[in-house]
Amino acid sequence: MTAAAKITPTSLTRDLIDHAVTSIDAADRFSDPYPHIFFRDFFPNAFYAELIRSLPSEGYNKINSERTRMAVRLYGDNVDKIDGSVREMWSAVSAMLTSPEVESATRRQLREGLEMRARGDKVAGPDQLRMVAKPVLYRDTDGYQIKPHPDTRNKVVTMQLYCPADEGQRNLGTTLYKASLKGLLHLGSYGLEPVKTLPFLPNVGYAFVVLKAYHSLTRMSWHGRPTVKTTSDRPRISILNTFYVNENVGF
Ligand SMILES: O=C(O)CCC(=O)C(=O)O
Ligand SMILES: [Fe+2]
Structure with missing residues (x-):
């Protein structure tokens, strides 16, 4: 075996963390309609290409009654159930998404929103807000939609x-x-006006702090997805990395 042939899981995870932190650090930051960031080039390019060819084939759970959203949990023991041939990749993705480095980068870039969240939650400051990452892989098919909502208060960052x-x-x-x-x-329209639709492009991502009415009436984190039109060979694939208030809540 040549030296480059096998990357150990830890060095792969390290590479993924470094790359993701660089991506988040370089994010575009927005205050409107509420604090959020948009970042590109999140995974190393070659890894991304292989990752999307290596989606788990089993272990999907039904998320909505229409069965247009199916999900595989990517945290804790759930990773052990992923097909052996692709488990190592997804395990590294899981370790990266739940790493303290990715959490810190996200906190740095979403500081404005976290300060609003801390005030509404009546805690001393952003550092008092816990963030426990629970990444989930989503597979959305034709007809998937989710009406505008701010997300549950159990989520700190989406x-x-x-x-x-x-x-x-x-x-x-x-x-x-x-x-x-x-x-x-x-x-x-629920009294809501669409402000922007983020571009569903390869290897990009966004994040925002979940803000409810008691955080700010004018800057609540309203978001949704109008009905998706796609073909069965092209599902809408994404990874939701939700940061919850603690490890006991969330899907
Ligand atoms: O898939 C999307 O675009 C949004 C999903 C969402 O808001 C949610 O699952 O809470
Ligand atoms: Fe949501």
Whole structure:
């Protein structure tokens, strides 16, 4: 075996962490409609290409009654159930997404939102907010949709990594909304106005702090996804890396 032939899991994880931190550090930061970041080039390029060809074939759970969203948990013992041939890759992804380094980079970039969250939660500051990462792989198919919602208060930060093979699914990203008079006048919009739809491009991601009415009435973290149109050979693949308030909550 040549020296380069086999990368040990720990050095792979190390590479993934370094790459992800660089990506998050270079994120675009936005305050509107609420604090969020958008970052690119999250996984090393060659690794990303192999990862999306190595999706687990089993172990999916049904997330909605329509069965248009199926999910595989990527944390803790769940990783041991992933097909042996691809387990090492997903195990490294899991270790990276739950690493203290990725958490710290996310905290640095979302500081404004975490300060709002800390005030509403009546804790001294962002450092008093715990963040426990529970990454999950999602497979969404034709007809998948999720109505605008701010996310449950059990989530502190929502991060989603888009995993398409090419730019053909660009229009399938998440829509961010804000409460507005225009939205109020528009029937069936819950008083919400769409502000932007993030581009569903290869190897990009976004993250925001979950903000409810008691954090800020005007900057609640409203987001959703209008009905997805896609073909059965091109599901909408993403990784949701949710940071929860503690390890006892979440999917
Ligand atoms: O898939 C998306 O674009 C958003 C998903 C979401 O908001 C959720 O699962 O809470
Ligand atoms: Fe959500």
